[in-house]
Amino acid sequence: MDGETRLARVRSFIEERDWNYNYAEEDGCGSIDFEYRGLAYHIYCP
Numbered sequence: 907m908d909g910e911t912r913l914a915r916v917r918s919f920i921e922e923r924d925w926n927y928n929y930a931e932e933d934g935c936g937s938i939d940f941e942y943r944g945l946a947y948h949i950y951c952p
Contacts, residue, residue, distance in 0.1 A: 912951060913929075913936045913938060913949070913951050916938055916949055917929065917938060920938070920940055925940055925941075925942065926940065926941070927939060927940035928940070935950060935951060935952055936950065936951050937949065937950040937951070938950075
């Protein structure tokens with residue numbers, strides 16, 4: 907499974923729950939930042 911597929915699955919999961927998130931991509935590396943129950947999470951694909 908490549909990085910794009912993993913991030914797409916995470917984005918889908920977050921969107922299904924109607925959570926706010928930020929997606930950014932730089933130099934071919936995507937990342938997602940979101941908060942859940944007061945904790946900040948950062949997921950990236952190298």
